[in-house]
Amino acid sequence: MSVSNDTQAAPAVDVVPLGGLGEFGLNMLAVSCGETTILIDAGSMFPEAGLPGVDLVVPALDYLDTRGGRVAALVLTHGHEDHIGGVPYVLPRVDGPVLGTAFTLALVENKIEEHGLELGARARVIVPGDRVRVGPFEIEFIRVTHSIPDCVAVVLHTPQGVLVHTGDFKIDYTPLDHQPTDLGRLAELGAAGVLALFADSTNVDRPGVTGSETDVRDAFDEVFATTEGKLIVASFASSVYRMQLIVDLAAKFNRQVAFVGRGMQENSQIAQRLGYLRVPTGIAIKDADVSSARGRDIVCLVTGSQGEPQAALSRIAIDDHRHVSLGPDDTVVLSARAIPGNEKAIGRVINHLARRQVEVVTEDTRHVHVSGHGSVDELKLVLSLVRPRYLIPVHGEFRQLARHARVADLVTGGLPAPTRVLLAEDGHRVRFDAEGGRLLDTVPTGRVLIDGSRTGAVDDEMLRDRRHLAADGLVVPVVVVNRQTGRREGAPEIVARGFVPETAAGDVLVDGAAFLAAAIDGCSVEERTDEGLLKERIRGELRRFLKKRTGRRPMVLPVVMEI
Numbered sequence: 155m156s157v158s159n160d161t162q163a164a165p166a167v168d169v170v171p172l173g174g175l176g177e178f179g180l181n182m183l184a185v186s187c188g189e190t191t192i193l194i195d196a197g198s199m200f201p202e203a204g205l206p207g208v209d210l211v212v213p214a215l216d217y218l219d220t221r222g223g224r225v226a227a228l229v230l231t232h233g234h235e236d237h238i239g240g241v242p243y244v245l246p247r248v249d250g251p252v253l254g255t256a257f258t259l260a261l262v263e264n265k266i267e268e269h270g271l272e273l274g275a276r277a278r279v280i281v282p283g284d285r286v287r288v289g290p291f292e293i294e295f296i297r298v299t300h301s302i303p304d305c306v307a308v309v310l311h312t313p314q315g316v317l318v319h320t321g322d323f324k325i326d327y328t329p330l331d332h333q334p335t336d337l338g339r340l341a342e343l344g345a346a347g348v349l350a351l352f353a354d355s356t357n358v359d360r361p362g363v364t365g366s367e368t369d370v371r372d373a374f375d376e377v378f379a380t381t382e383g384k385l386i387v388a389s390f391a392s393s394v395y396r397m398q399l400i401v402d403l404a405a406k407f408n409r410q411v412a413f414v415g416r417g418m419q420e421n422s423q424i425a426q427r428l429g430y431l432r433v434p435t436g437i438a439i440k441d442a443d444v445s446s447a448r449g450r451d452i453v454c455l456v457t458g459s460q461g462e463p464q465a466a467l468s469r470i471a472i473d474d475h476r477h478v479s480l481g482p483d484d485t486v487v488l489s490a491r492a493i494p495g496n497e498k499a500i501g502r503v504i505n506h507l508a509r510r511q512v513e514v515v516t517e518d519t520r521h522v523h524v525s526g527h528g529s530v531d532e533l534k535l536v537l538s539l540v541r542p543r544y545l546i547p548v549h550g551e552f553r554q555l556a557r558h559a560r561v562a563d564l565v566t567g568g569l570p571a572p573t574r575v576l577l578a579e580d581g582h583r584v585r586f587d588a589e590g591g592r593l594l595d596t597v598p599t600g601r602v603l604i605d606g607s608r609t610g611a612v613d614d615e616m617l618r619d620r621r622h623l624a625a626d627g628l629v630v631p632v633v634v635v636n637r638q639t640g641r642r643e644g645a646p647e648i649v650a651r652g653f654v655p656e657t658a659a660g661d662v663l664v665d666g667a668a669f670l671a672a673a674i675d676g677c678s679v680e681e682r683t684d685e686g687l688l689k690e691r692i693r694g695e696l697r698r699f700l701k702k703r704t705g706r707r708p709m710v711l712p713v714v715m716e717i
């Protein structure tokens with residue numbers, strides 16, 4: 155057959171997940187054929203609690219060095235941080251286009267601007283249905299629904315066959331923007347023959363279907379109807395659908411909307427500019443005007459749904475926000491899932507709010523949040539339509555990937571040509587050639603920890619946390635506080651390694667400890683008894699102090715001991 159002859163002559167296609175398989179976050183997939191390597195997504199992950207002092211975790215790019223070091227195209231499925239957060243660190247290696255929808259690229263531009271970078275001529279805005287040729291790949295885009303507007307699945311037409319990458323998706327039949335998942339195109343591709351499907355595994359544990367973004371409207375309607383004072387809604391700054399819902403209900407219930415927190419302000423502006431968020435005239439109010447308005451006239455959309463100590467909600471919760479303060483008539487809605495690992499921080503925020511007698515609504519008590527990832531029946535539907543020869547489950551911890559494999563077996567096991575599952579993890583090289591698909595070997599992977607104090611100086615060196623440590627060293631302030639009173643017990647101690655200022659090494663640390671003691675004593679009791687907030691405060695203050703005194707930016711890892 156001429157087809158198999160062609161395949162035999164054609165170069166192999168190698169797919170290597172560099173992140174996102176075996177963990178949630180930092181999604182990145184390298185696809186190579188011949189000399190050409192492209193990346194699908196460049197995500198980051200928020201550091202786990204065990205990594206204080208680290209702002210961001212991104213995949214290591216050592217594997218790219220074995221492929222000539224350069225990237226012919228960066229393909230982005232959507233604008234969530236776990237898919238675009240690593241773009242600033244990858245961009246210096248990208249020679250070709252950065253492909254994404256208008257909203258995704260706008261979020262990227264906004265992000266990389268902080269790093270002094272720009273996409274420039276590399277930006278290539280695509281719409282679903284577009285096809286772009288990059289080397290041996292023809293890249294096609296298909297509309298999918300998720301929890302953020304303008305998401306796409308990616309189809310790679312390669313010399314070995316068709317690869318389909320779902321991106322993050324659920325099957326939302328009634329999305330707020332009336333742009334449903336293009337099931338028809340997925341079925342067409344399936345009928346014509348798909349070599350491999352890379353599919354989102356996040357919610358494979360959940361039975362049935364996830365539900366539409368519009369499903370939360372009733373619960374919010376009730377909250378609006380029953381709240382006497384201020385209404386605060388905390389969600390991800392990228393949750394534009396949620397923003398739209400709140401804006402629409404604000405219009406209905408005669409409240410004005412304030413966007414509070416930098417991410418919320420920036421993203422709402424981008425979304426409005428591009429037409430993804432429609433705010434009727436007269437509805438918006440500046441955050442600075444919230445304090446002078448009557449509570450019942452206001453709804454605030456705020457950042458901090460994950461209990462992030464530097465975000466708006468954490469500051470509001472300890473009454474330390476410039477514009478927003480809360481009391482007994484007010485309601486806070488946490489309209490987001492708790493990302494695993496953040497439960498404790500979120501719990502602390504809820505405790506602070508409870509102390510101010512604020513009513514707190516979470517998805518446990520009312521249906522104020524819906525996931526953006528398809529449940530098991532949606533995964534089954536996609537498998538049935540695409541009918542791939544191989545399934546590579548992506549976007550999940552290993553248990554989700556493994557369960558996705560069993561689901562594929564249930565769906566296709568009895569068919570004439572069952573789907574074979576390749577259970578890959580980060581660093582596994584999946585090879586497609588004349589022999590079919592298989593896990594070939596493993597390549598070097600890893601994580602790079604990034605300390606935000608270095609943003610602005612982005613180059614390849616940024617990618618090596620150890621170089622940062624080698625250059626500026628490590629400083630560990632140890633502070634003991636009384637758990638009940640929040641009183642500082644004794645003077646802070648500062649331990650340093652590899653941080654050797656040119657002048658008066660000892661003095662800097664002694665002065666730093668005294669400076670820190672004063673800074674801590676200046677905090678409210680609530681802040682001092684909240685480990686997360688206190689660590690963030692110590693880190694920020696000490697960084698500023700050391701930068702000013704020595705011009706250096708060591709990594710600062712605060713240790714707070716409660717007695």
Ligand SMILES: [Zn+2]
Nearest residue numbers: 232234300322
């Ligand atoms: Zn996503």
Ligand SMILES: [Zn+2]
Nearest residue numbers: 234236237322
């Ligand atoms: Zn994701």
